[in-house]
Amino acid sequence: MSEKRPGVLPTGTVVRVDAQAQWDAAVRSSKSREASFTSVSGSPLKPLYGPEDAQLDVERDLGLPGSFPFTRGVHPTMYRGRLWTMRQFAGFGSAQQTNQRFKFLLEHGQTGLSTAFDFPTLMGYDSDHPYSEGEVGQVGVAISSLEDMQTLMAGIPMQEVSTSMTINGPAPILLAFYIACGERAGVDPKLLRGTVQNDILKEYQAQHAWLVPPEPALRMICDVMGYCAQRVPQWNTISISGYHIREAGSTAAQELAFTLANGMEYVRRGVAAGLAVDDFAPRLSFFFDSHIDFFEEIAKFRAARRIWARKLRDEFGAKDPRSWMVRFHTQTAGVTLTAQQPENNIVRTAFEALAAVLGGTQSLHTNSMDETLSLPTEKAVKIALRTQQIIAEETEVAHVIDPLAGSYFVEASTQRLEDEAQAYFDEIERRGGIVPCIEAGWIQKEIHRSAVAYQRAVEHDEKKIVGVNCYQESDAGPTIELHRIDKSVEQDQRARLAALRARRDARRAQRELDLIRAACRSRENLLERFVAAAHADCTLGEIAQVLREEFGKYKEPKIL
Amino acid sequence: MIPPTAASLSERLIAGDRSALARMISWAENGDPRFGPALDLVFSRVGGGARTGITGPPGAGKSTLVNELAKAYRAQGRKVGVLAVDPSSPFSGGALLGDRIRMEERTLDPGVFIRSMASRGSHGGMAQAAVDACDAMDAFGFEELLIETVGVGQAEYDVVAAADTVVVVLCPGAGDGIQAMKAGLLEVADVLVVNKSDLSGADRLVNDLDEAVHVRFSREERFAVPVVPVCAANGTGIDELIEAIRTHREWLDAQGLAERRLEMRVERVRQVVDAQISAELWSQRGWREQARAQLRAGHPPHRVARHLAQRALSSIPQAGAPRS
């Protein structure tokens, strides 16, 4: 404590007031690089953040890693105990080709599998359906039957490797193929680890790979949750996704809000179906985008954990701490990649991957630089994997848990995103809930509005993209080696399906389809029936067709 | 490519060429001078089609309802023409025409024709184009004509006023019942539909509307405007709606639908004549320059107007007997 001297304020006070005033004056009188500074989502950014911006109650708002509200991470030791899973999304052509790519990635240090399916599979059509013409194997692997699934997983120990499957409308059918595949290989379903995306609400909102309308789709999701809780307890039954919402053009706050709102709806439905929340909520996982605004993304991941923990414990009354946790996979933002000067994409992906790690992701996919133009080549996907390995092994960011906690800017951003998400939750409730919002097209319109605003910002040069609206190069740049899918894949699939149909017990297959039809009309668990149908060699398209006939096809609302 | 003439296009239309019908509608929309003569050539075939206007506030589910109506009429073996009108942007003059997304299952049905039309401003021109488009579809052979508009402006009222039966579609929530009364939709309705009848508030809305129609009259006196609950999303209530439309049509026939249509055609002739004369006088006959000169010389505007009008009227003969 300083001496009191007449006419002079205590030491320290004078210095601070002067410094603040000086800085304010300097900022006001300096040139500014831009007219306004915003995050990629359009949120205004102050030049400087101080303690007054991050009014934190450490116990209430941060907690410790692995405990409520999990802002700092879902596990006590996070990456000190175990690194995030390096899980590169892969899939193209035939099951055999993808099986080879799976093995390549596992050999090079990938620690989990992530499966991309082609559009016919995503939409529930066999490779030989008329709608499948030209599409077989293009954006992912073609899986029409249990036999295809067995080829996909050949030589891969299913009891050891966790497999994520990016499938939604027909997810229960593909899961049935996977379970049946494990059974045929002698692997007890209790040992199977992995995820089906199975997040139908975001399909209606963003990805558009739907099958049947919302109510029957939600019923099937509850069937999956119920079946797996008993028989496949290590399986993550839904990967509640924000990635696609963000890629469709939403802001960070919208991605956060719509994802968690969808998640809460699944919890509501599970409970309404008679499941105890703690029986299924621990197996709900999440999937977020990691976009180019470094700090906004880190804040978003932290906000997601805090919001969900609070909602599940305080609103849904979940008692098991595992129900309160947001365990999530992240993919770097495809939408930020450019076709111009594609090697720059390696850099973008690296920053986005770093943000995901600093945000505490459990599993990560890094995009390849050539993905704006086609499927990734081996060379490009290896660099993407190495990006994660360099972060893990060289930067030492994984040595300290939630290193950015306490940063005034990061904490303020975390709080801002939580508040913006809550405003959306309130609005969704005002409008009657998430399903009415989807049917009215409100969510889709919000996303479209953000997409249009972003496009305008880019075209008016307010949002700069290197190589696109600044630092352009006039020549075409290096030719990117394209990974093409040969027409023979489609032909081979046709032949395989014809052979399958010829050799299977047709009556048994038809009986299983009839049982599925009956189960649609009753309350029988559909996943149970799908597994039986898989063993009878019913195809994906045949099963999906019964569902379409019984439940109707989903028709999109008018958005434009 | 040789551009079609009124004669060649109307021949193709009579022969059942759908692209000729589509082109004729475009001529109507664009005020193409070939439209009038082309319609004249096929006019004997116009009149068989029944015209139903479907209007209401945005979000009421009109497009889904139109799709269900089309499906039901097709099941009866009737051919359906749909005109889906959406507002043009007041800023750019462009338009997003997305109604047909809800009628997608009808796209490949040879007995259905769907045309999207932009309002192109609210000068009444669109209403004329809509009537013309209906005439063209009628001449082609479509028996049920469904005209869908968003019921928020005068232009939309003009369009549905051209229909024989106006169906106003509301849905529960957002105080639609009260809004409809304020917006004047209630006055134009011959049939009221409460869509999304599965939602809470639907029953209350039906009751409120029932009461309201007993207080007011429909466009034609003494037609009891029915309130029909439907759920377009799952097809409930569609048969009842078709029945209500049929009942109204029967009533109109009894009231002299033919006369009413004739009156509308008279009005249409008036509009076309006025437009032609006005266009001719002001751009071709030097009236604009006359007016300008007289005003510049200091004559007050009303005197200038009276002067010009008198000049015209004194040289226009009485209509006289019609010549074929």
Add this chain to the structure above:
Amino acid sequence: MSATSTTTGSSADATRRRIRVLIGKPGLDGHDRGAKTVATALRDFGMEVVYTGLHQTPEMIAEVAVQEDVDVVGLSILSGAHMSLFPRVRKELLSRNMGHVLLTGGGIIPAEDIETLQQDGFTRLFGPGTRTEDIAKWIEEQMQRRWASEGDQA
């Protein structure tokens, strides 16, 4: 052409001929951000845009083009199936005497495929990073030229 003059000067003028565009999403591809953004931009440029929605077969797109009497058909595809679907759409259009429409499109289409398709009826295709403004201006230019040569009589 119309005898009605543009007395009010409003851009939303009753009988001015507008460029009518069909934006189609052929095949099973569900990515519509690009299609919807382009449709919105063309509307902002004063065009009348019919959007088909997702999951259209080539026949459906051609049929809509006929009914709507469009001047332009723009296809958007990100699923790699363009070499199958784009030519099929063109074939369906030709079989309906719609060979006169301006055929364009975009999405994830490698440069070599763009060249092939541009030799085969697609006047121009646009890759990722294209400004919607440039697409709109190009369409306008193309249509002005065509209308001028037709003498506004189509």
